[in-house]
Amino acid sequence: MKYDRLQEILRQLNNTGSVKVTDLSKKLNVTEETIRKDLATLEKEKKLKRVRGGAYLPNTFDKEVPVLLRETMFKEEKQIMAKKCLKFIEDGDSIALDSSTTALSIATLLKMTTLQITVISNSLDIANVLKDHKTIKLIIIGGNFRNVSHSFIGVNAQANISRYLIDKAFISSSGISLNIGPTDYSEDESLVRKQFLLQSQRNYLVVDHTKFDFRTIHLIDDFSHISTVITDKKPSGEWIDFFKNSKIQLIY
Incomplete structure (x- = not known):
């Protein structure tokens, strides 16, 4: 058997x-x-x-966990972080949400609000969650479709993002390394996330506790473009000191 x-x-x-x-x-x-x-x-x-x-x-070259599995991993932690993110979103904001399942949790909560905002995303799943919302203006970034993450990537996606001025960006990453920055399994995904950071006035890195001190191959950006880090558990003293010295707000 x-x-x-x-x-x-x-x-x-x-x-x-x-x-x-x-x-x-x-x-x-x-x-x-x-x-x-x-x-x-x-x-x-x-x-x-x-x-x-x-x-x-x-995949030999793309080691990211498929999105349908990632949606089931640390589901409660993602919901906790998403609720924390919602406190920073106000009427009139234009916000960017990347293709992470953490951003999908934020979108799921936004669906239940009456916030009058603009959401810019490269995620097909986020598009499906918010497509019928009455007060949210939805802008979906086009490009090459990446099946493992249900996202749109590539130079066309980056060029589309560069046309927008964004108030707040909420991105996640595969890992974050001290004094280095957030990293990603996918080069194309990392470039899209970096473009979101470059176009946004205030950037929120939303990562659960397992992402700390874990590094993948593609650097998204250094910490200079990160305004706030939102996580589910208190990080180590070394990380707390680093964020304090770097003038990065830490929410846990």
């Missing part, structure tokens, strides 16, 4: 690129703990990459 389960898990992975523990548990009629053990077995055989809540087939 285990062999059959492993083969079914691999079949689904090859079809969709990612799987969720809860879905596999229901489909194969076994406990979630059994599925986690199966995924651990397959990871040892280097056939998949496990993450919180599921697993995926990593």
Whole structure:
């Protein structure tokens, strides 16, 4: 039976690129703990990459977790950070939201408000969340579609963003490194995020506690363009001192 389960898990992975523990548990009629053990077995055989809540087939050059899996990871933490972000958004603002699932959480909360704002984003998922809102003007940045993040990227996306003057930008990153800055798995995504930062008067970096002291290959920008860092837990004293010395507001 285990062999059959492993083969079914691999079949689904090859079809969709990612799987969720809860879905596999229901489909194969076994406990979630059994599925986690199966995924651990397959990871040892280097056939998949496990993450919180599921697993995926990593691309050789793009190691980012697929968006459908990222939406289930640290969901509560993202909602907490999104509520903190909402306190900084006022009527009349033009705001940028990147293609992160953290930004998607912000958009989900914005949908339930009557704020009269303009939202600029390169995220297809955010477009779907806000498309029918009565008081939010929605501007979607076009470009090359990136399936792993449901986002639009590339030189056309950057050129489109450069046409706008933005009041506040809310971006996330794959990691942040002390004295270096936020980093990303995708070069194209990092360039789009940097363009948002360049066009905005005040920039909010929204990252959960797991992103601290974790570095990926593509630098988004240094900390000079970051006004505020919003996270879910109190960071280390070293980080607190760094933000204080850099005159960056820290919200946790």
